[in-house]
Amino acid sequence: MDENKFEEMIEEVIEDVYEDVYDDMEAVEERLDELSETVEELLTRKQYAALRDLLMPLEAADIAAMFNDLDERVPVLFRLLPKELAAEVFVELESDQQELLIHGFSNAELKEVLDELYLDDTVDIVEEMPANVVRRILTQSDPEIRKSINEILKYPEDSTGSIMTTEFVDLKENMTVEDALKRIRRTGPDKETINISFVMDDQRHLIGVLGIRTLLLAEDDDIIGDIMERNFIAVQTLDDQETTAQALSKYDFLALPVVDTENRLVGIVTIDDAIDVLEEETTEDFEKMAAMLPSDKPYLKTSVWETWKARTPWLLMLMLSATFTGIILTHFESALAACGILTAFIPMLSGTGGNSGTQASTAIIRALSLDEVRFSDLLQVIWKEFRVSICCGICLAVANFVKMMVVDCWLMNNPAVTPLVALVVCATLVGTVVCAKLVGCSLPILAEKIGFDPAVMASPFITTIVDALSLLIYFRFATLLLGI
């Protein structure tokens, strides 16, 4: 492409970049990919002014996503961004990219970025960095900020303290609304949110909260103590971060105050951080339910070695526990030898058992984590699953009987498949489904009651138990009905 045409094209792209990228959410990814190519092209041609114009209107999260694929060219691009946007992009980058950038920063540059960051984001970054980078970050931070970072770093990893920020708007009870608004105007730019203000007494005890809406709708000379909400929900620094995130979601709050054991206000947790926590916890649930140890890195960023470490322990344990099914099968070897066709239905039976159990356990685990089901509902759950499993079991048994008679007996003309064999298989099917559903629904509830994570009790574990049970039922019916 000749130079002039390219210039023209770029001008056009820059003009439309905003609408082009964002007017249809469903296609954003695709357009960002196209844009990414333009960015690389411009980088090669060293057209930095055009690059800046192209990136500026984009959202920080999208610029960061673009940067994550550009590796060693990121520092050049990063320096093109105005400092506020640069800081926003920095927060959204993967931690290996952040580290790379920090290594390339001069001390002055690092300080500039750190000054723009909100405290909780700084803490997140510090938590991911190796010791030497952490030292540099702490050295370049304001003494005030450094103290706060160190405070927050002291809280245990999954505690509410570790995700809170100490940058909130604090008011006094005896202020007027006018005073309060003045204070918000003065200190607001450095606060994580101004949507909610927190009212403290002289000993920093939290005594009330106040939404910006109430404040704006009040008269200028109203007293804060009269209009603030004295019934508020607060969480403690050592509360589990998941509990706090769920409280924010359950009560539809934008921020929750965090107090220490003496009820002194030490920070706030905002809704955006709560969403991240909920997302992480959901991922962990998925991982546990699929018999993996939870990891906190995105899939493609996890090394083969880390993935292996997360997956092998459970596989190993489940493999060894399958020894029991092996023993059962060895025990009934003579029965199988006498009626070889029985072997052909073992995979179908254990598969159906496993799937039935997984359905029940998944439904219950999800209901537990959404707080729809609790220990006191155990009997009600079992009674419900019993009825469902009877219906499912009979339905499957009938279908299977028809299938065995039509396909195996008639179409494939297998003389070993007699109606009596079909009856054994179908009776086992009903028994297996009932067992699987009952085990599947009760184990997670019992696990939660004794303080285990119900997600760990999920499909693979239950499948192993159900496998053994279904074989026992199978051979019981076989000896009973076939007389072997």
Place this chain on the structure above:
Amino acid sequence: MDENKFEEMIEEVIEDVYEDVYDDMEAVEERLDELSETVEELLTRKQYAALRDLLMPLEAADIAAMFNDLDERVPVLFRLLPKELAAEVFVELESDQQELLIHGFSNAELKEVLDELYLDDTVDIVEEMPANVVRRILTQSDPEIRKSINEILKYPEDSTGSIMTTEFVDLKENMTVEDALKRIRRTGPDKETINISFVMDDQRHLIGVLGIRTLLLAEDDDIIGDIMERNFIAVQTLDDQETTAQALSKYDFLALPVVDTENRLVGIVTIDDAIDVLEEETTEDFEKMAAMLPSDKPYLKTSVWETWKARTPWLLMLMLSATFTGIILTHFESALAACGILTAFIPMLSGTGGNSGTQASTAIIRALSLDEVRFSDLLQVIWKEFRVSICCGICLAVANFVKMMVVDCWLMNNPAVTPLVALVVCATLVGTVVCAKLVGCSLPILAEKIGFDPAVMASPFITTIVDALSLLIYFRFATLLLGI
């Protein structure tokens, strides 16, 4: 308990109810249960004033949870609440409770509740109610509101239009900050959020957005057009609600504007509704991955019949597809007869294969839904899973070899378990794990590419495929190494 003592006790409970219930998030559930009993006791004694004092300081979500267990006594309690709180509680109730209450309301009472509701909540309620209740709600609503409800009801079920609200703060470009604040003060009480205002031209085209922070930090005579953000993200009424919810979460917004095809602003979606959507979609993913059809009711509210309907189709399909494994087993009947011990390891092999496949598919499905992995990463994913599976497979094979030699051969003294048999089982193990991981990681990505939901490709489906593959590998190695 004598009357006086009870009165005293109640007074104490009421005094402490707030701190008692909420000071420790982890124990909230338990304390609410205790409180629930007190509420029932007071109801029986008809102490309505005390009941009111007891309920008033609680959060609407918790009062609603309490009401969900009280059935026919709810209307009495509901009438005790001040009308604003009553409306908040009403929104949080299960739909069967809402219906019950509406049936008991006089027209005046219904109108009073409806007047307090935000529009999007009214729409949610209308969507769940039977036709005769909907008619009553529409009759009792203001004509303006009725029109809006009808508008929103027209959007398809999972569209952004169906979750938006039309109650937002709208400003004009030429207003001053003072005008804008006045407008917010005047119209704010009826708006879903005042945190973000939306600037429209005379044809109601969205031309800018403005956060309350910017507004408060600006000078009184600044012009809105100068301080508003002209680069904003908007979604369209027909966009998938999940896409919109993910955009809110990704960009950390509190609200997103919704425009029609002519870019006219028709509503907004707020973060609290987005969280609900994300939670629903996650539940759906869990359900699909456990081979259930998605349901939109809480577990205990779903009837046995509905649960049965959601679970049977996939169970049936998976059971019938297990026919293939049956055919493979029948085909190798003579091999099994010649070396009966081989049967004993089939459940272990298919279990391990299933678990390995589930690990890979779950990791990929989650990564796809978090947008960490895309179709273009397919080769990278396959290469990674290949290396992980080789490591996992070898590790499991070694452990299994040792176990077979020590437990089966030495401890249980089973003469059929020879080193050669152990070798066949271990070689199959490696082959199965590699196959399972490769199938598990690639099927969900391919499914998404051709427009299927990757979650449906999850564990049960992959397990069935892997079952058949592992048997084929097993008999291949058996004929090769054991010469049968």
